Amino acid sequence: xxxxxGTKRGARSEKHGTxxxxxxxxxxxxxxxxxxxxxxxDFFGVLMxxxxxxxxxxxxxxxxxxxxxxxxxxxxxxxxxxxxxNDFDHDSKFSSWxxxxxxxxxxxxxxxxxxxxxxxIDEHDLSxxxxxxxxIEDETARKYxxxxxxxAVRSLPETYREAxxxxxxxxxxxxxxxxxxxxxxxxxxxxxxxxxxxxxxxxSKEGIER
Amino acid sequence: xxxxxxxxxxxxxxxxxxQEDIHPEASWKFVLRRALLWTGIGLAGAFAAISxxxxxxxxxxxxxxxxxxxxxxxxxxxxxxxxxxxxxxxxLAFVALAVFxxxxxxxxxxxxxxxxxxxxxxxxxxxxxxxxxxxxGERSDIALRHAIPQYDQAVRPRxxxxxxxxxxxxxxxxxxxxxxxxLLRTPDGDGLDIRIGDHxxxxxxxxxxxxxxVRVIGDQDANGKIDAEEILPALPSQLRGxxxxxxxxxxxxxxxxxxxxxxxxxxx
Numbered sequence: 123x124x125x126x127x128g129t130k131r132g133a134r135s136e137k138h139g140t141x142x143x144x145x146x147x148x149x150x151x152x153x154x155x156x157x158x159x160x161x162x163x164d165f166f167g168v169l170m171x172x173x174x175x176x177x178x179x180x181x182x183x184x185x186x187x188x189x190x191x192x193x194x195x196x197x198x199x200x201x202x203x204x205x206x207x208n209d210f211d212h213d214s215k216f217s218s219w220x221x222x223x224x225x226x227x228x229x230x231x232x233x234x235x236x237x238x239x240x241x242x243i244d245e246h247d248l249s250x251x252x253x254x255x256x257x258i259e260d261e262t263a264r265k266y267x268x269x270x271x272x273x274a275v276r277s278l279p280e281t282y283r284e285a286x287x288x289x290x291x292x293x294x295x296x297x298x299x300x301x302x303x304x305x306x307x308x309x310x311x312x313x314x315x316x317x318x319x320x321x322x323x324x325x326s327k328e329g330i331e332r
Numbered sequence: 333x334x335x336x337x338x339x340x341x342x343x344x345x346x347x348x349x350x351q352e353d354i355h356p357e358a359s360w361k362f363v364l365r366r367a368l369l370w371t372g373i374g375l376a377g378a379f380a381a382i383s384x385x386x387x388x389x390x391x392x393x394x395x396x397x398x399x400x401x402x403x404x405x406x407x408x409x410x411x412x413x414x415x416x417x418x419x420x421x422x423x424l425a426f427v428a429l430a431v432f433x434x435x436x437x438x439x440x441x442x443x444x445x446x447x448x449x450x451x452x453x454x455x456x457x458x459x460x461x462x463x464x465x466x467x468x469g470e471r472s473d474i475a476l477r478h479a480i481p482q483y484d485q486a487v488r489p490r491x492x493x494x495x496x497x498x499x500x501x502x503x504x505x506x507x508x509x510x511x512x513x514x515l516l517r518t519p520d521g522d523g524l525d526i527r528i529g530d531h532x533x534x535x536x537x538x539x540x541x542x543x544x545x546v547r548v549i550g551d552q553d554a555n556g557k558i559d560a561e562e563i564l565p566a567l568p569s570q571l572r573g574x575x576x577x578x579x580x581x582x583x584x585x586x587x588x589x590x591x592x593x594x595x596x597x598x599x600x
Contacts, residue, residue: 159356160356163346163349163350163354164346166346166349167342167343167346170341170342170345170346171342174341174342178341193341196341196345197341197344197345197348200342200345201345201348201349201354204349204354204356205354205355205356205357206356206357206362207356207357208356208357208359208361208362209357209362211438211439213438213439300441300442304441305441306441306442306443306444307442308444309444
């Protein structure tokens with residue numbers, strides 16, 4: 123997962139004719155690049171570069187799709203976003219809008235294939251979410267069977283799990299989660315608070331936390 | 333290897349966008365969609381408000397005082413049937429539509445559904461009450477009666493509310509006053525014996541006299557006589573309705589052969 127963060131942006135940009143990595147473009151805000159992308163698709167590449175890694179990781183976190191399927195979902199999501207670029211509401215963040223599109227696309231594909239959307243959280247994510255939501259230290263967590271901790275996280279109801287992933291793994295603010303899940307801010311706060319509580323209870327049942 | 337694969341994602345998508353000549357949809361399409369959505373919300377709200385003004389008008393047409401005068405009969409089938417279900421249903425449907433459409437707008441999800449529903453009802457009630465004061469409900473009711481024959485049939489239970497002596501609701505004009513009571517001449521031309529006792533509450537501004545239009549609330553015995561609990565004045569509008577197969581008709585006197593003086597409640 124870490125390896126994909128080092129992207130060779132310069133080479134790809136040259137290949138497509140526009141020097142998207144020139145100083146200036148990378149410094150521009152999403153909103154500025156969106157306006158440029160409306161007239162030139164190459165600029166959309168800058169946005170794709172910015173978000174392909176976190177979005178791909180997000181698809182993996184909220185689903186059990188393999189890499190190829192995740193890339194297909196990401197591709198469809200970016201094309202959908204590009205088609206609807208004029209519908210983007212500058213009141214919210216572009217990243218939130220993209221997360222929303224990716225989430226919906228993932229759910230659509232899962233429905234079409236009649237498979238259940240299940241989380242796949244790796245060891246690193248697991249320890250991150252535990253640190254953020256409980257008092258369990260890494261060392262303590264290591265003492266226990268990680269599969270038991272994983273089971274406790276997996277047994278969270280879907281909506282709570284999704285909110286916790288966005289808050290503690292994707293590190294999104296409440297406003298961003300509101301825009302991604304299309305839920306009122308109060309509901310987001312409730313989901314996160316109750317999700318943490320349920321996680322504590324699940325961990326207690328596993329004998330990991332008192 | 334991973335880097336190369338990752339590196340190709342944005343490039344692959346960009347290549348596809350160019351190859352398939354994909355472009356962002358024109359702005360006007362989204363502006364039009366938003367405009368249609370907000371127009372839909374406005375229209376749904378307006379129809380909900382008109383429906384509410386018709387609900388108010390319909391309820392007041394039954395009897396302005398029925399809630400206060402006959403609480404123990406409030407849940408009787410006669411009262412239930414007389415409720416303006418058509419307009420209550422229409423009100424709820426249009427409010428639901430307005431709420432649904434609002435949720436489809438860009439920021440609709442940011443508010444709790446209950447808040448959106450309550451706010452919509454609040455706005456609809458304010459506008460609906462205003463429309464009622466402007467007599468929009470009444471005018472709409474009259475216009476619909478003339479334009480749609482089926483509507484007249486649909487609202488008939490409301491008109492015939494005071495023509496259910498078996499349920500304790502009767503109207504007509506006073507005739508043949510006696511020591512025990514009087515004979516009530518109904519809009520259908522039937523005669524009903526009304527008994528007045530010590531417990532009978534008479535809410536008439538003037539005394540009971542022949543030719544006066546009244547409504548009676550009471551209990552009908554096996555012989556068809558009504559033991560009156562309350563006697564109230566009646567307006568001409570409450571005497572008509574269902575007198576003919578055509579129902580209400582402005583061209584025909586509603587309660588032949590009398591014409592009621594609204595000021596005194598007396599037939600002329």
